[in-house]
Amino acid sequence: MNPAIRTNNLTKDFEGFRAVNQVNLTVERGSLFGFLGPNGAGKSTTIKMLTGILAPSSGDIDLLGGNPWDPVEGIKIKKQTGVVPEDLALFDNLTAREYLTFVGRMHLLDKTTIIQRSEELLQLLKLEGVEKKLAVEYSHGMKKKLALAAALLPNPDLLFLDEPFEGVDAVTARVIRDLLTNYVARGSTVFVTSHVLEIVERICTHVGIIANGILVEQSSLEELRKGNSLEQRFLQLVGTVDEPTPNLTWLDGGRSLREAAGVFENTAELSGENELPRSDAHRPLEPPGDTKNSIPASGSAESTE
Numbered sequence: 001m002n003p004a005i006r007t008n009n010l011t012k013d014f015e016g017f018r019a020v021n022q023v024n025l026t027v028e029r030g031s032l033f034g035f036l037g038p039n040g041a042g043k044s045t046t047i048k049m050l051t052g053i054l055a056p057s058s059g060d061i062d063l064l065g066g067n068p069w070d071p072v073e074g075i076k077i078k079k080q081t082g083v084v085p086e087d088l089a090l091f092d093n094l095t096a097r098e099y100l101t102f103v104g105r106m107h108l109l110d111k112t113t114i115i116q117r118s119e120e121l122l123q124l125l126k127l128e129g130v131e132k133k134l135a136v137e138y139s140h141g142m143k144k145k146l147a148l149a150a151a152l153l154p155n156p157d158l159l160f161l162d163e164p165f166e167g168v169d170a171v172t173a174r175v176i177r178d179l180l181t182n183y184v185a186r187g188s189t190v191f192v193t194s195h196v197l198e199i200v201e202r203i204c205t206h207v208g209i210i211a212n213g214i215l216v217e218q219s220s221l222e223e224l225r226k227g228n229s230l231e232q233r234f235l236q237l238v239g240t241v242d243e244p245t246p247n248l249t250w251l252d253g254g255r256s257l258r259e260a261a262g263v264f265e266n267t268a269e270l271s272g273e274n275e276l277p278r279s280d281a282h283r284p285l286e287p288p289g290d291t292k293n294s295i296p297a298s299g300s301a302e303s304t305e
Contacts, residue, residue, distance in 0.1 A: 082151030
């Protein structure tokens with residue numbers, strides 16, 4: 001059986017900048033594949049090419065045994081694919097139920113199926129109490145759940161999720177995690193990007209790591225964790241494990257502030273141009289007025305007569 005996802009030298013250039021550099025991915029069917037990388041590594045660009053949002057500069061993509069960029073095969077593949085994009089792509093002026101109905105009609109589902117699946121998804125994702133609100137009134141976490149419901153409604157064989165755990169609370173993250181685990185258990189495939197390594201380590205079966213547009217690791221999670229945690233291996237591969245952690249001057253017990261003050265004093269002494277004589281450095285300022293009637297400072301040689 002063909003893998004769910006396969007790429008061959010997948011590349012994307014933006015005006016001289018190579019965001020994705022000859023990536024060769026293989027994601028087997030029935031796996032929950034975590035695609036990891038630091039900010040700007042090429043994760044979202046890759047998932048946009050896989051889902052048909054962004055055309056590759058070069059290379060080939062095979063999804064579910066077909067070419068998503070072929071006019072005929074592409075339509076068939078899209079019917080079998082669910083996507084939660086980075087920007088969610090909801091219609092703000094529709095309610096949850098209206099939006100799910102729209103998605104169901106786009107996939108040519110019959111009315112009974114749309115109503116049944118919408119009801120189950122709204123209940124499972126705890127959206128039934130706000131189903132009459134417009135999406136524009138939803139919190140970020142509620143929008144994430146609605147986008148996931150829309151992606152699951154057509155019963156796809158392959159699910160793409162771009163940062164599904166970003167900005168959601170612990171309860172919502174638990175619901176999404178359990179839902180994805182059950183989804184994969186039936187033989188479907190999930191491709192998920194995330195910065196939350198703990199969740200990836202808990203739910204994923206396979207992991208790919210991308211850095212500077214290059215796929216630097218691809219293996220089962222079990223193999224990846226041999227001798228190391230996922231976090232340790234991730235830091236080793238992206239090249240930040242040995243970098244010193246910078247400190248803030250106001251959080252180090254004042255040491256840096258004292259050092260900075262010492263530097264300032266040394267600089268002032270060296271400059272000398274605007275420095276007062278040391279004998280006058282602490283002399284109080286004289287009040288404004290006629291200096292003839294002012295009392296001279298103690299120790300002055302001037303007469304008080």
